Structures are given as structure tokens and as C-alpha cells.
Amino acid sequence: MNIAAVRSDFPILSREVSGKPLVYLDNGATTQKPCAVIDKISRFFEYENSNIHRGVHYLSMDATDQYDRARLRLAEMIHAPDTNEVIFVRGTTEAINLVANSYGERLQEGDEILLTLMEHHANIVPWQMLAERKGLVIRVAGITETGELDLDDFTAKLSEKTKIAAFTQVSNALGTINPVKELTRLAKEKGAMVLVDGAQAVPHLQVDVQDIGCDFYAFSSHKMFGPDGVGVLWGKQEWLNSMPPYQGGGDMIEQVSFAGTTYRGIPERFEAGTPNISGAIGLGAAVDYLNQIGHAEIERYEKELLDYATAAMSEIEGLNIHGRAENKVGVISFTLDGIHPHDIGTILDTEGVAIRAGHHCAQPLMDHLKISGTARASFAFYNTQEEADTLVAAIRKVQKMFA
Amino acid sequence: MDDLSDLYQDIILSHNKHPHNEGDLDPHTGVAEGFNPLCGDRLKVYLRQAEQGKGNVEAVTFTGEGCAISKASASIMTSAVKGLSADEIEAKVEEVVALLTAQDEPEIDLMTMGDLAALAGVRKFPARIKCATLAWHALLAALKDESAVSTEADG
Numbered sequence: 304m305n306i307a308a309v310r311s312d313f314p315i316l317s318r319e320v321s322g323k324p325l326v327y328l329d330n331g332a333t334t335q336k337p338c339a340v341i342d343k344i345s346r347f348f349e350y351e352n353s354n355i356h357r358g359v360h361y362l363s364m365d366a367t368d369q370y371d372r373a374r375l376r377l378a379e380m381i382h383a384p385d386t387n388e389v390i391f392v393r394g395t396t397e398a399i400n401l402v403a404n405s406y407g408e409r410l411q412e413g414d415e416i417l418l419t420l421m422e423h424h425a426n427i428v429p430w431q432m433l434a435e436r437k438g439l440v441i442r443v444a445g446i447t448e449t450g451e452l453d454l455d456d457f458t459a460k461l462s463e464k465t466k467i468a469a470f471t472q473v474s475n476a477l478g479t480i481n482p483v484k485e486l487t488r489l490a491k492e493k494g495a496m497v498l499v500d501g502a503q504a505v506p507h508l509q510v511d512v513q514d515i516g517c518d519f520y521a522f523s524s525h526k527m528f529g530p531d532g533v534g535v536l537w538g539k540q541e542w543l544n545s546m547p548p549y550q551g552g553g554d555m556i557e558q559v560s561f562a563g564t565t566y567r568g569i570p571e572r573f574e575a576g577t578p579n580i581s582g583a584i585g586l587g588a589a590v591d592y593l594n595q596i597g598h599a600e601i602e603r604y605e606k607e608l609l610d611y612a613t614a615a616m617s618e619i620e621g622l623n624i625h626g627r628a629e630n631k632v633g634v635i636s637f638t639l640d641g642i643h644p645h646d647i648g649t650i651l652d653t654e655g656v657a658i659r660a661g662h663h664c665a666q667p668l669m670d671h672l673k674i675s676g677t678a679r680a681s682f683a684f685y686n687t688q689e690e691a692d693t694l695v696a697a698i699r700k701v702q703k704m705f706a
Numbered sequence: 707m708d709d710l711s712d713l714y715q716d717i718i719l720s721h722n723k724h725p726h727n728e729g730d731l732d733p734h735t736g737v738a739e740g741f742n743p744l745c746g747d748r749l750k751v752y753l754r755q756a757e758q759g760k761g762n763v764e765a766v767t768f769t770g771e772g773c774a775i776s777k778a779s780a781s782i783m784t785s786a787v788k789g790l791s792a793d794e795i796e797a798k799v800e801e802v803v804a805l806l807t808a809q810d811e812p813e814i815d816l817m818t819m820g821d822l823a824a825l826a827g828v829r830k831f832p833a834r835i836k837c838a839t840l841a842w843h844a845l846l847a848a849l850k851d852e853s854a855v856s857t858e859a860d861g
């Protein structure tokens with residue numbers, strides 16, 4: 304990978320913040336966008352904009368075609384067996400809400416949902432709302448000292464009562480990569496439906512939903528170098544076809560009359576109303592861009608960067624890294640003795656270093672770790688070892704101020 | 707001074723390291739917990755009046771975890787409002803909020819403001835204003851013995 308060339312694909316990376324070159328290490332929150340995506344979206348609005356599935360005119364047919372092609376790109380990216388199983392949604396959060404509301408209808412009082420302690424609120428709250436509505440029981444698999452999922456606990460909490468198991472492939476707060484294939488197999492043995500939260504996996508890893516064997520897979524465009532406001536729910540058609548619609552409106556119907564309405568098949572059945580057309584097309588461009596660099600190359604580069612940054616940060620006295628799983632993506636969550644993460648975030652910002660400080664929408668995990676939050680540096684393939692050095696120097700400055 | 711050293715003045719850092727009046731207050735007539743959902747920080751403020759809602763505030767203490775700004779602000783607050791009536795405290799809170807959110811460089815009378823003046827540096831860091839106001843909102847709630855208040859409740 305030619306890092307200089309890659310960085311020049313992302314215009315924002317050459318700007319300054321606080322009079323210092325931007326060091327963007329908040330990729331877990333959202334990623335930056337390459338020219339390929341920005342240009343695709345501008346071109347769409349400048350030259351191609353139209354609604355889809357509606358017009359007989361050229362622009363509408365062209366927009367529909369582009370939207371469908373974006374769907375195909377995404378199906379290929381995650382190795383979905385059928386393009387129609389890719390539903391465009393607003394993001395991971397909406398994808399999970401869709402499944403909880405629609406698939407969740409079939410659960411009955413006393414049924415159980417198994418989650419893990421490292422879930423993002425997006426993979427907790429929709430299930431809690433469902434559980435409250437239907438009288439379900441939520442169980443939570445714990446984690447080990449190093450921040451890995453406790454497989455024994457996960458297995459112990461599975462039973463014939465478990466109807467849904469929902470877990471993240473990659474923890475946004477710890478960086479842990481979960482063995483999702485193994486977890487899926489265990490859950491399926493008990494007959495549970497499996498949803499995998501892929502929000503933090505898709506920017507870093509090659510994903511194959513057929514290999515994982517899960518029933519649903521959810522992710523957001525904005526965390527994988529695409530625009531915000533769009534994302535994907537992939538689901539097995541046997542489920543999707545048997546699920547009631549999530550929202551009603553235009554585009555999702557076959558025929559409407561006041562005597563009764565019939566719904567279209569997938570994917571339209573779950574895409575009521577005008578979708579985020581430019582967003583989906585922009586996301587398609589992000590997939591093309593990632594393919595150009597190559598997932599294997601991205602994984603290799605990021606691993607090297609993570610090892611470098613981890614080693615450099617481990618040398619800082621009084622710095623504690625939370626999450627030391629064997630399999631990790633480029634996320635380093637840390638605390639400094641006697642210094643609150645918020646103060647770290649503010650001081651790093653004045654050095655041009657953007658990180659996130661707080662609970663990372665994972666309060667149950669923070670409670671377990673007995674901390675109110677962490678500072679989190681999250682890397683992408685456009686970050687460099689020099690930037691890791693800048694981060695380390697800035698952390699030392701924080702310690703000096705608070706000495 | 708640059709903005710950063712304006713924010714983390716020695717007074718702030720010293721209150722953070724050695725906070726005044728940290729701990730429970732027994733007996734107390736009012737207690738409230740301030741919660742900042744954006745960062746998960748919680749501060750509990752205790753106070754004692756002759757009777758709940760009556761008389762000047764005899765003592766104020768706080769407990770909880772927070773950043774340097776919220777801890778220092780709480781620490782400074784506990785000394786600044788001791789002996790004041792409920793009305794005087796409300797006026798004081800208004801004064802502090804005005805100081806924290808001032809568009810222009812505020813005029814500071816060090817004689818009357820004391821350590822409170824050190825909070826002025828926060829206004830250049832909009833993301834941190836809620837850290838500084840957390841304890842003060844909790845204090846107002848504690849006066850009414852209202853148990854809980856969130857920084858997101860007042861927009």
C-alpha cells in the first residue's frame with residue numbers, strides 16, 4: 304500500500320486543527336471519505352439526481368440502475384448469496400431496530416435473548432424495548448480479563464429458550480474481534496436466530512456472511528468510508544420473506560386499497576418511502592474504493608500499525624490499555640492514572656489529535672470495568688506510525704500538565 | 707496565556723487534585739445527583755440548611771467521579787455558596803453560567819469572585835461547558851431535594 308497516495312485520496316487529512324496537522328484517530332466514531340465517494344455524490348447531485356422506481360424518464364431509470372448496482376456491490380462485499388437480501392437502512396441502529404421490531408414479533412413471553420457485555424447501546428436498547436413489550440428475558444454473556452468474550456459463559460447462557468443471540472463482531476470500545484463463526488454455531492445448535500453487529504468490522508475485515516453462518520448482519524456506511532445516513536441490513540431471505548414490514552408507505556407496496564394492501568417482496572418490502580439514494584450510491588463507491596486497495600492489504604497494514612502504537616503506548620508509565628485481546632482491530636482504549644478521559648481529549652485536541660473520550664455508548668461494559676469512560680484512539684488504514692508518535696507525544700504532554 | 711493553560715489554570719488543577727469538601731454530608735437537608743449522559747459522569751451534591759428549603763446554606767459537599775473541570779468547579783462551588791440563602795445561590799448560579807457562556811471576554815472582579823474566576827477559561831471550550839455546570843445544576847436540584855438532574859434536560 305502506498306500510504307502517501309492513499310492519504311491524498313482523503314482531502315480532509317491534509318487540513319489543520321488548532322494550528323497543527325490533523326491527526327484523525329476517531330475512526331470508530333466515523334471514518335473520513337475518499338474523493339471517490341465525495342465526487343460520486345457531487346456528480347449525482349450535479350448531473351444525475353432523480354427519484355428511483357418512479358419515473359419512466361431517463362434520469363429516474365439511471366438513478367434506479369445506480370441504486371441497484373450499489374446493492375449488488377454490497378452483496379458482493381459481504382458475500383451474500385442473493386442481492387435482494389441486502390436492505391438499505393439508515394445505519395446499524397435502524398437495522399437492529401428493524402429486526403427487533405419485525406422478526407421480534409414472533410417471540411413469546413419467557414423467550415430469551417442472549418447479548419454480550421461488550422455490546423454498543425444500539426445492540427442493547429432495541430432488544431430491551433422488545434423484551435419489555437413481550438415479557439422476554441435478556442441474558443448477557445460476560446468477558447475475560449483481557450476483554451475477550453467469555454466463551455464458557457456464552458455457552459452456559461444459551462439454552463432451548465434462547466430465541467435470539469445478538470453480538471458484535473468487533474467491540475467499538477475494546478477493539479476485540481469476536482469469533483463470530485464459532486458463536487453462531489453455538490447459538491444455532493440451540494436453535495437461536497443470530498444477528499451480528501458488523502458496524503466496527505466492515506472498515507477493517509473481510510466479511511463473509513455465508514461463512515459466518517448468521518441470519519442477519521448489520522452495518523453503517525459512515526464507518527466504512529461512505530456517507531452517513533445509510534447502512535445495510537443483510538438477512539437470509541427465508542426470514543425476510545416471512546417477516547412483517549417494519550414501516551409502511553410508498554415503494555414497499557404491491558397494491559393499496561382501503562379494503563387491504565399487499566406488500567412487495569424483498570428488498571422493497573423493507574424500504575418504505577424514498578430511500579437515501581445518493582447515500583447508497585456513495586456507499587457503493589466506497590466499496591469500490593476498498594476493493595481497489597484490497598482487504599488483505601488493509602488488514603496487514605492495520606495490524607502492523609496497531610502493534611506499533613500498542614508498543615509505543617505501553618511504554619508510557621501510568622497508561623492502562625483496556626482490551627488486550629489476542630485478535631484486535633486498530634482500537635486502543637486507554638486511561639491515564641489520575642487523569643479523566645475528558646481532560647485527555649481536550650488537551651490532545653489542542654495538539655491536532657482527534658480521539659474520543661467517554662463511555663463509547665457501552666455503559667454496561669464501562670460499569671463492568673469500573674470506570675466512567677476511556678480515551679479511545681481508533682485507527683484506519685490511512686493512519687501512520689508518525690501519527691501514533693504524535694499521539695504518544697501528546698499523551699506525555701497531558702501527563703506533564705497534570706503532574 | 708494560550709487557551710489551554712487558560713482552561714487548566716493552576717487553581718483548577720489544584721482543586722482537581724485536592725478538592726475541597728469532598729465527601730458525604732451528615733446530616734443533610736438536600737441531596738441531588740447531577741448526571742452528564744454525554745460522558746457518563748455523575749456528581750452528587752449534599753447541602754444542609756436549618757430545615758429543608760429554609761435558612762442559609764450551612765454546608766455543601768460533593769462526591770463522585772468527574773473530569774478536572776467538573777471536579778474543580780464542584781470544589782470551588784462548595785466554598786463559594788456556603789452561608790448564602792437560596793435566592794443568593796440562584797443568583798450565583800446565574801452569574802457562573804453567564805461567565806461560562808459569555809460571548810466576549812467577561813469582566814472579572816477577582817475580589818468578589820475569588821476562585822470562581824478560574825472557571826472563565828472554560829468558555830473557549832464549548833464541549834466542556836457542561837462539565838463545569840454539572841455541579842451547579844445539581845446544587846439547584848439539591849436545594850429542592852430533587853434527587854436527580856441531567857445536563858441534557860435543559861438543552
Ligand SMILES: Cc1ncc(COP(=O)(O)O)c(C=O)c1O
Pocket residue numbers: 331332393394395396397423425426471473474475500502503523664
Ligand atoms: C459496534 C457498534 N454497533 C452499532 C453502532 C451504531 O451505529 P450507527 O450509529 O451508525 O447506527 C456503532 C456506532 O458507534 C458501533 O460501534
